[in-house]
Amino acid sequence: xxEIAGTGSDTPLxxxxxxxxxxxxxxxxxxxxxxxxxxxxxxxxxxTATSLxxxxxxxxxxxxxxxxxxxxxxxxxxxxxxxxxMLGPQTRHLAEKMAADHSERFVGDHWSPGPHGxxxxxxxxxxxxxxxxxxxxxxxxxxxxxxxxxxxxxxxDEALLYHERRYLKPGEPV
Amino acid sequence: xxEIAGTGSDTPLxxxxxxxxxxxxxxxxxxxxxxxxxxxxxxxxxxTATSLxxxxxxxxxxxxxxxxxxxxxxxxxxxxxxxxxMLGPQTRHLAEKMAADHSERFVGDHWSPGPHGxxxxxxxxxxxxxxxxxxxxxxxxxxxxxxxxxxxxxxxDEALLYHERRYLKPGEPV
Numbered sequence: 001x002x003e004i005a006g007t008g009s010d011t012p013l014x015x016x017x018x019x020x021x022x023x024x025x026x027x028x029x030x031x032x033x034x035x036x037x038x039x040x041x042x043x044x045x046x047x048t049a050t051s052l053x054x055x056x057x058x059x060x061x062x063x064x065x066x067x068x069x070x071x072x073x074x075x076x077x078x079x080x081x082x083x084x085x086m087l088g089p090q091t092r093h094l095a096e097k098m099a100a101d102h103s104e105r106f107v108g109d110h111w112s113p114g115p116h117g118x119x120x121x122x123x124x125x126x127x128x129x130x131x132x133x134x135x136x137x138x139x140x141x142x143x144x145x146x147x148x149x150x151x152x153x154x155x156x157d158e159a160l161l162y163h164e165r166r167y168l169k170p171g172e173p174v
Numbered sequence: 175x176x177e178i179a180g181t182g183s184d185t186p187l188x189x190x191x192x193x194x195x196x197x198x199x200x201x202x203x204x205x206x207x208x209x210x211x212x213x214x215x216x217x218x219x220x221x222t223a224t225s226l227x228x229x230x231x232x233x234x235x236x237x238x239x240x241x242x243x244x245x246x247x248x249x250x251x252x253x254x255x256x257x258x259x260m261l262g263p264q265t266r267h268l269a270e271k272m273a274a275d276h277s278e279r280f281v282g283d284h285w286s287p288g289p290h291g292x293x294x295x296x297x298x299x300x301x302x303x304x305x306x307x308x309x310x311x312x313x314x315x316x317x318x319x320x321x322x323x324x325x326x327x328x329x330x331d332e333a334l335l336y337h338e339r340r341y342l343k344p345g346e347p348v
Contacts, residue, residue, distance in 0.1 A: 021234035021322055024300035027260045028226060029205040029333035029344055052202060053225035055239045056315045060195035063317055065229045065237060086201045089348040126198035136310055136317070141230045143237055143310070143317050148195055159203035159337055163344050170203055170337050171345030174263040 029163035034085040034098045035064055036111070036119040037075035044106045044119040045072035048099040050162050052084060060148040062130065068140050071102035076144055080132050081116040084146065085124040088157030089169050094121050095160060115150055125157045203337035208259040208272045209238055210285070210293040211249035218280045218293040219246035222273040224336045226258060234322040236304065242314050245276035250318055254306050255290040258320065259298040262331030263343050268295050269334060289324055299331045 036046035051065040062084060066073065075082075087095050098105055098121075106119060114120030115129045128151030136143040161168040210220035225239040236258060240247065249256075261269050272279055272295075280293060288294030289303045302325030310317040335342040 018231050018234055020325070020327070021228075021302065022231055023327060024260060024302055024325060025228045025236075027262070027299045027327075027331075027333060028207065029203075029335055030227070031203040031205075031337075033202065051227035051229075051237070053204070053227060053239050054195075054199045055225075055317065056313055057192050057196055059313065060192055061312060061315070062199075063225070063237070063239060065227050086198060088201070092348055125201045128195065128198055134310065134312065136308065136319075138235060138308065138319055139230055139233065141235070143229065143319065145310075145312055145317065151194065151198060153194070153197060153201075157201075159201060160348070161203055161335065161344055163205075163333055166347050169345045169348050170335055171343045173340050174266055174334070174343050 026164055029161050032087045032095050032160040032162050032167065033064070034087060034094055034121055035072070035082055036085070036121065037072060037080060037082045038117045038119065039075050042117070044111070045075050045102070046098050046105055046119060047072050048095045055145065061133070062128070062146050062148060064144055066142055066144060068137060068142050076132060076135055076142065078132050078135055081118045081129055082132060082146055083114060083118045083120050083127055083129045085121045086126040087160040088125045089160055090155070090157045091121070091124055092160060092167050094124065095167065124154050126153050127151055200338055203335050206261045206269050206334040206336050206341065207238070208261060208268055208295055209246070209256055210259070210295065211246060211254060211256045212291045212293065213249050216291070218285070219249050219276070220272050220279055220293060221246050222269045229319060235307070236302070236320050236322060238318055240316055240318060242311060242316050250306060250309055250316065252306050252309055255292045255303055256306060256320055257288060257292045257294050257301055257303045259295045260300040261334040262299045263334055264329070264331045265295070265298055266334060266341050268298065269341065298328050300327050301325050
């Protein structure tokens with residue numbers, strides 16, 4: 001095995017170790033979702049997320065991680081609402097749109113206002129709107145916990161994956 | 175679109191809505207990881223996780239979600255260590271082993287003690303050992319934040335995915 005980091009608990013990790021952490025995560029595939037919200041002044045915000053996870057089914061809770069330098073960060077306050085969209089190969093363009101320059105993300109007819117004024121993206125395989133119940137900042141990032149309140153299933157599509165810096169669809173069972 | 179839940183913010187979700195939340199998450203694919211740790215009495219614990227996500231690269235932080243009724247829960251204390259393993263099709267058996275009855279998970283020669291006594295699973299594509307820096311219980315579940323301190327890359331393998339209750343490998347680019 002190739003050692004990627006060997007520091008003790010009190011030693012800051014060097015740049016090489018951080019690159020190695022990234023290499024390890026490149027061996028992990030992730031599902032792709034899009035998170036949207038709305039600022040108090042009505043401005044829609046959103047971003048593509050590869051960290052979406054279910055936390056509980058009863059009550060329905062989901063989590064995602066984000067950077068606190070994201071343009072969407074000011075909307076991530078407890079009590080505000082977000083929409084979480086499951087993407088598929090047919091909505092790969094939404095993943096790219098929500099990762100584009102933030103001034104471009106809501107230019108177009110690919111969304112409409114949904115519950116609580118939160119932008120709902122069109123043609124997704126599923127969307128859910130929920131209330132932010134916890135925000136845990138850690139360094140320049142944060143874990144956001146959302147309690148889902150409503151949503152809908154869209155057209156059937158495969159799941160969309162992000163792996164080794166590419167968008168993929170799921171392959172064969174193993 | 176098929177409405178999956180239409181409750182207001184003050185209305186508890188009904189069983190049907192929770193089933194719908196699960197249906198939405200079934201349209202999301204996830205990478206598969208295995209998390210291990212060690213109890214204060216030396217007992218190894220672990221579980222298969224589909225919620226592993228990167229939180230930050232600088233410092234290297236990862237998160238996973240878990241049930242607080244898991245056999246591994248007593249080890250999830252701030253300051254204790256965990257190992258996070260990236261799995262692939264060649265280590266699908268580890269995903270199954272770490273999801274089996276908890277008394278069976280460390281019976282065999284598929285692991286050895288690693289840094290801080292934490293069990294390191296054999297033949298994984300990457301493993302990282304880190305210190306638990308935050309634990310956020312939410313209802314009967316928790317978000318765990320880990321700061322990675324060491325690790326290694328293993329043999330090349332594809333990523334392992336979990337989608338629609340099956341293990342898969344990644345497919346074609348889209």
